[in-house]
Amino acid sequence: MGKVFKYGENVNTDVIIPARYLVTSDPGELARHCMEDIDANFVAEARPGDIIAAGANFGCGSSREHAAAAIKASGVACVIAPSFARIFYRNAFNTGLPILESEEAAKAIDAGDEVEVDFETGAIYNRTKEETYKAEPFPPFISGLIEKGGLINYVKDKLIV
Amino acid sequence: MKPGMTMTQKILAAHAGLKTVRSGQFIEANLDIVLANDITGPPAVAEFGKMGAKSVFDANKIVLIPDHFAPNKDIKAAAQCKILREFARDQGITNYFEVGEMGIEHVLLPEKGLVSAGDAVIGADSHTCTYGALGAFATGVGSTDMAAGMATGKAWFKVPAAVKFELTGKPSKWVGGKDVILHIIGLIGVDGALYQSMEFVGDGVQNLSMDDRFTMANMAIEAGAKNGIFPVDDRTREYIRKHRNRNKALKKSVKAYNADENAVYSREIQIDLGKIRPAVAFPHLPENVKTIDEIDRISRIKIDQVVIGSCTNGRMEDMAVAAKILKGRKIAKGLRCIILPGTQQVYLDCVREGYAEIFVKAGAALSTPTCGPCLGGHMGVLAAGERAVSTTNRNFVGRMGHVDSEIYLAGPAVAAASALRGYIAGPEEF
Numbered sequence: 001m002g003k004v005f006k007y008g009e010n011v012n013t014d015v016i017i018p019a020r021y022l023v024t025s026d027p028g029e030l031a032r033h034c035m036e037d038i039d040a041n042f043v044a045e046a047r048p049g050d051i052i053a054a055g056a057n058f059g060c061g062s063s064r065e066h067a068a069a070a071i072k073a074s075g076v077a078c079v080i081a082p083s084f085a086r087i088f089y090r091n092a093f094n095t096g097l098p099i100l101e102s103e104e105a106a107k108a109i110d111a112g113d114e115v116e117v118d119f120e121t122g123a124i125y126n127r128t129k130e131e132t133y134k135a136e137p138f139p140p141f142i143s144g145l146i147e148k149g150g151l152i153n154y155v156k157d158k159l160i161v
Numbered sequence: 162m163k164p165g166m167t168m169t170q171k172i173l174a175a176h177a178g179l180k181t182v183r184s185g186q187f188i189e190a191n192l193d194i195v196l197a198n199d200i201t202g203p204p205a206v207a208e209f210g211k212m213g214a215k216s217v218f219d220a221n222k223i224v225l226i227p228d229h230f231a232p233n234k235d236i237k238a239a240a241q242c243k244i245l246r247e248f249a250r251d252q253g254i255t256n257y258f259e260v261g262e263m264g265i266e267h268v269l270l271p272e273k274g275l276v277s278a279g280d281a282v283i284g285a286d287s288h289t290c291t292y293g294a295l296g297a298f299a300t301g302v303g304s305t306d307m308a309a310g311m312a313t314g315k316a317w318f319k320v321p322a323a324v325k326f327e328l329t330g331k332p333s334k335w336v337g338g339k340d341v342i343l344h345i346i347g348l349i350g351v352d353g354a355l356y357q358s359m360e361f362v363g364d365g366v367q368n369l370s371m372d373d374r375f376t377m378a379n380m381a382i383e384a385g386a387k388n389g390i391f392p393v394d395d396r397t398r399e400y401i402r403k404h405r406n407r408n409k410a411l412k413k414s415v416k417a418y419n420a421d422e423n424a425v426y427s428r429e430i431q432i433d434l435g436k437i438r439p440a441v442a443f444p445h446l447p448e449n450v451k452t453i454d455e456i457d458r459i460s461r462i463k464i465d466q467v468v469i470g471s472c473t474n475g476r477m478e479d480m481a482v483a484a485k486i487l488k489g490r491k492i493a494k495g496l497r498c499i500i501l502p503g504t505q506q507v508y509l510d511c512v513r514e515g516y517a518e519i520f521v522k523a524g525a526a527l528s529t530p531t532c533g534p535c536l537g538g539h540m541g542v543l544a545a546g547e548r549a550v551s552t553t554n555r556n557f558v559g560r561m562g563h564v565d566s567e568i569y570l571a572g573p574a575v576a577a578a579s580a581l582r583g584y585i586a587g588p589e590e591f
Contacts, residue, residue, distance in 0.1 A: 010351055010352070010446060012555075012557045014536070014555065014557040014558070014559060014560045015557065015558055015559065018559055019200075019229075019536035019537050019538055019560075020537055020538070020542075022200045022229075022230075023230065023234075023235065023237035023238050023240075023241060024241075025203055025204040025207070025304075037558055037559040037564045038558060056352055057351060057352035057355060057385060060351060060352070060385060061287065061555060061557060062286075062287045062536070062555075063201060063284075063285055063286055063287040063289075063301040063302060063303055064200065064201065064303070065201070065204060065285075065303035065304040065305060066200075066204070068303070083352065083355060085352075085355070085385060086355065086356050086385070086387055087287055087301050087302060087303060090302060090303055090306055091303035091305070091306075094305035094306060095303075095305065139187065139319070141187035141317070141319075150305075151305050151306065151309055152208060152211050152212050152305065152308075152309075154309075155212045155214070155308075155309045155312055155313060156212050156213050158313060159212065159213055159214060159312060159313070160213075
């Protein structure tokens with residue numbers, strides 16, 4: 001369970017992690033500047049298990065995997081949005097940052113709400129508002145990738161064969 | 162009858178060894194080129210190691226280019242570039258471009274003949290979609306996907322649906338690919354083609370130069386698209402013939418894929434190129450588009466800096482447009498104008514054509530190729546409260562520097578005219 005940070009539509013990778021910090025790919029170092037261009041308090045306030053809820057097209061812009069890595073290293077347990085930009089969507093799986101697509105949840109959840117997520121069922125429970133929302137199920141191919149432990153393991157298995 | 166396939170779907174089917182694919186299907190496709198730069202490459206090198214890979218699938222099909230923070234902007238950037246350089250050397254990667262032969266990746270690859278019509282390309286850079294101008298399927302990915310591509314020569318894709326843009330007419334003088342694509346993004350929004358292909362077809366395509374098409378395909382990502390693509394015509398063939406393959410080990414051929422008559426599109430949009438006006442995207446999204454005529458009615462928007470270059474507008478035609486407007490004139494007092502030819506070849510051509518002299522005499526700074534200012538890296542970072550007109554591709558908050566700076570996206574004609582005036586201005590008065 002975690003506290004929600006709420007953002008609008010089209011949160012882009014330049015504000016998730018500004019390019020001026022891309023001289024490193026160390027997730028811990030990147031996390032120290034995560035979201036700072038749209039939310040100066042995020043770095044100081046984010047606690048392990050917290051959740052980001054945002055509007056459509058989350059993660060648009062550059063292909064930098066550093067964006068997903070920075071959010072994950074900030075301790076964020078899940079990003080919930082009605083839709084994700086496609087490169088960010090891939091990067092989230094590849095870096096192990098859980099994401100859920102749910103228009104209903106993204107609309108209803110407010111900043112500061114206490115929210116719990118069940119990845120098995122896709123149920124999102126808002127403890128503050130006492131409401132439950134449903135996330136879109138992942139396509140079987142993506143679920144398979146997650147079960148394998150991500151793309152690295154998927155490729156590892158292939159290279160051995 | 163089975164539904165037909167789009168251009169993109171046909172290329173993906175061919176690379177997956179399938180007769181047909183349909184949108185939403187997951188496939189694994191063989192890759193012709195796998196690309197990375199100095200920001201996305203180093204993490205890819207690390208992931209490549211974690212996968213247990215020893216060597217790349219084909220040393221001729223990997224392209225590594227230090228272009229973002231190169232020439233090295235600081236010690237940390239130098240270390241990133243070094244990782245790329247050493248990996249290229251250790252793996253025997255033939256297409257590694259050092260600073261003296263380099264260019265901005267998406268200007269350089271077509272120029273070096275490393276992408277041909279019908280290819281499937283992934284690049285750890287979101288603007289990899291640029292190569293759709295050549296009738297290739299090309300899309301941006303992250304570093305882990307790039308590492309998997311280097312190790313296996315394959316990538317997984319969800320076959321995209323498509324938005325069809327039926328282009329008619331001919332663009333008027335001073336209207337280029339940038340104005341067309343900004344108009345389109347203004348129309349459909351920054352997620353208007355999310356997860357989809359943008360397929361540009363119709364009689365109007367023949368009236369767009371290759372440089373116009375590169376600019377348009379380049380910004381497909383700015384509408385959320387997976388790729389942008391043009392059909393192959395005589396201009397494409399001529400371009401590919403002129404830019405012969407640098408790497409002889411790569412046997413490149415031209416494979417033209419046309420969409421089936423009964424291909425299914427999620428949306429079809431008509432665009433009359435003749436009606437498009439010089440365009441500017443206002444802060445802080447590429448969809449905030451106004452025509453120059455609308456801006457003329459607003460009070461003067463004073464600017465501090467103009468950037469002409471980037472993977473969007475760093476090609477020879479862009480330089481020619483800028484030179485035409487700047488020739489014999491002076492940049493407004495107190496304004497900084499930075500011009501960055503996209504590659505060493507474009508730079509050399511600017512010298513040969515006399516553009517270099519025009520730019521310097523006008524009071525512009527002429528830089529070696531780099532992505533630098535576009536992403537607020539170096540070579541033109543903005544201070545708080547400053548405004549830039551830029552021929553780059555993103556005007557997000559803080560993209561070119563301080564969070565309180567502003568970016569107005571435009572083509573080279575509006576950018577050059579604005580540099581002379583000191584405020585956002587149209588090219589037609591020159």
